[in-house]
Amino acid sequence: MRSAGDLIALLDRLGLTVKEVDSDGFEGVLVCRADRVKGIIAIQRGISEEGRKRFAICHEIGHFILPGHGADGCVCKGEDIESWRKGAPEYEIEANAFASELLLPYRELAPMVQKKKATIALAKDIAKSFGSSLTASCLKSVDVTDEKCAFIYSVDESIKWFHRNETFWHYIRGGKLAPESLAAQLFKGGIREQDGAVPAVAWLGDEQLPFDATIWEDSILLPNYNSVLTILTNHKGF
Ligand SMILES: [Zn+2]
Known part of the structure; x- marks a missing residue:
């Protein structure tokens, strides 16, 4: 539709x-x-x-x-x-x-996302071609990807809520964003979007994280909503 x-x-x-x-x-x-x-x-x-x-x-x-x-x-x-x-x-x-x-029908989205990766850039394309919002497109991308992925919605430098797909079993921290996260840096202003590997402890609170584990973060600031959308991918598969 x-x-x-x-x-x-x-x-x-x-x-x-x-x-x-x-x-x-x-x-x-x-x-x-x-x-x-x-x-x-x-x-x-x-x-x-x-x-x-x-x-x-x-x-x-x-x-x-x-x-x-x-x-x-x-x-x-x-x-x-x-x-x-x-x-x-x-x-x-x-x-x-x-x-x-x-x-955003599953049968149309799943092949699109699985061929690439669940990213903010792809979610923007999906939002445009399906007439959906960026938040809904990110959420659906996380749900249909084969990778271990989660979506996090932050407001005013704090995590408001998150949604993990079935394969992402890590414990996501609540409360204020860790300063090492890209999301926290976006709230400081200057840049709107950023992606890259960050220390897994910036987002995860698992008791036994591998030493020096990193996780892939893709974040975008929505200034009108004072919020940041984040797609988190366990790209190392730990
Ligand atoms: Zn309702």
Whole structure:
């Protein structure tokens, strides 16, 4: 579903109308009846990134279609859309997985990512050609790659949440970013993107890390959100 027309056709078929509204309290809302004959999706007007807006709409479509998601609709906070934050309700995780698969189908993404590597550069290309956000594209790349990979979302120099794929079993530290991480350096300003090998202890808290272990970090600063997106790859395979 790469074009705006595809999304509009799907919304039409489901009997859903999308409206943009002013709101501080939520980013997306679904209003509907339990019979799901039709419904209204309200999206916060302030969302500037088109890919994020499409993701939020697809997230609400998820609540509309998936069984057991709010009889008369759902109210979704920005921090729960596109997010793996700890403590997020299960129905929000499910709606995010639904939106991710609708916008970034596994069968199309997997060969693209497995042929290259899960990187920020590739996620940017994916976001552009699939009309998705950079965050959603990074997350999906981490999920479909064969490598040991994790995605980390940091805000204001601290780790906000992370998501590991099935093969990345390392323990990721929480709290303030380690100064050795490239992400911490990006928050200081000057450069927007950086990748390279960093000491594994900058990110991982495993008790028995190999001596002098390094891990590959690929990070980008999003100044408008005061956040850094990081793809971490265990390129040494320890
Ligand atoms: Zn939701």
